[in-house]
Amino acid sequence: MSEQELRDGLAALVVDEPPLNFDPDALMANADAAARRRRTLVGVSGATVVIAAAAVALPITLRGVGNPNAQTTPGAVVTTTAGAPGFVWPPAHNKVPALTVEQVEQTAHKLQTEARRAFPRAVPTATEVGVDLFAGEAEGDYHAGQLNLNGAVHFATAQGRAAVDIEVNAGASTPSPGKTCVHESDATCKIMPQQDGTVLVVTRWGQDQLQVLTVRHFRPDGVVVAVSGYNADTFLPKPTPYLPRIPVTEKQLVALATDKGLTM
Amino acid sequence: MKEAQARAFREFAVANAGPLRRSAYLFCGDWHFAEDLMQASLVKVYRAWSRVQRQDRLGNYARQVLLRTWLDEKRKPWRRAEFSATVPDTPDVSADPDERAQRDWTRDVVRTALLAIPPKQRAVVVLRYFDDLSVAETAQVMRCSEGTVKSQTARGLDALRAALRAGGHADLVERKFAS
Structure with missing residues (x-):
């Protein structure tokens, strides 16, 4: 096949293209409406954070009155649907790694090893655990300066087969906790500032039978580890049947997302 | 967006919707998904229009957005799973x-x-x-x-x-x- 035959072959692929009913005004109107919805959501979130802060402050105040020895539980969280007050993103100590392609590949292998270690510890009931080699946006995607690697963990439980996706992002390359919740506006989203200065964001999303529970850990060095549990192994060429619920808990996903070995 | 900007975007979108959808189809192999990718990409270009419209090669900017949109979609496992190399029968x-x-x-x-x-x-x-x-x-x-x-x-x-x-x-x- 010559270069020209390749060009002809590609051109032939789109000969039978269906008619295009494109309306630029509808597209612009939809984009404007979506922007308005986002602004409204941010406004609602602002109001919610005030209510949530009051709701948290009141029990703490009452506990302090009733029991002088009471302390805030270590690791206690503030749950809101808005941003994390006082949390700066990108963080002051943000590190943007300038990795070569070889270093990115090495990191991908290291993350695979770390995931093999961390997953059985976080989810001890899982069997037949297999971890993919981490990569960028697509399988085998490694490039210089890459800031994102992800890999799937395949496993079985008593309920059936499922998967967890682990995504490691460096250099504060993901949106802030507040913006994450705005972007995931079709999911339930909660932001949980931690006492160590990090922030957890938990989103739960579903479509038809698919359920996805994602825990993101925002770290002071700009790394965000996002761990998503699914109710099926959708990473296989032939996905497994949907389970009635995700076979890993939020706590288990938090344990993975906060694992120090998962970083880049 | 000012009317002049809206007019410029409208002209750009009409001229590029078809080519972008064709490129998207060659990326993903599905006309419906290609249509979604084209629409999503043009929405992103629209949102950035006031910043990007002075670029010399706006068409390539839109291709860049399309490519990122497709690769981002591919990262979603339900998208990875629906990939198929089946060839439809569409005789002319x-x-x-x-x-x-x-x-x-x-x-x-x-x-x-x-x-x-x-x-x-x-x-x-x-x-x-x-x-x-x-x-x-x-x-x-x-x-x-x-x-x-x-x-x-x-x-x-x-x-x-x-x-x-x-x-x-x-x-x-x-x-x-x-x-």
């Missing part, structure tokens, strides 16, 4: 039967091979040989160096040959791609 009854048979055969062979190669290599093949972008333009769209474009092109063509060979089309492979 108006064409000469012999010509049509030859064209359909070439089309099906190329489509099957194209969908079998890794996404970034597929993207570089589409940008270089369908969109007719230069190495420099492809590098700009893919946000990588020209050297990477050349190596990805070579790998993409190798992968295409391998896919053709695996599909039983070794005769096509023997006639090598021009460098």
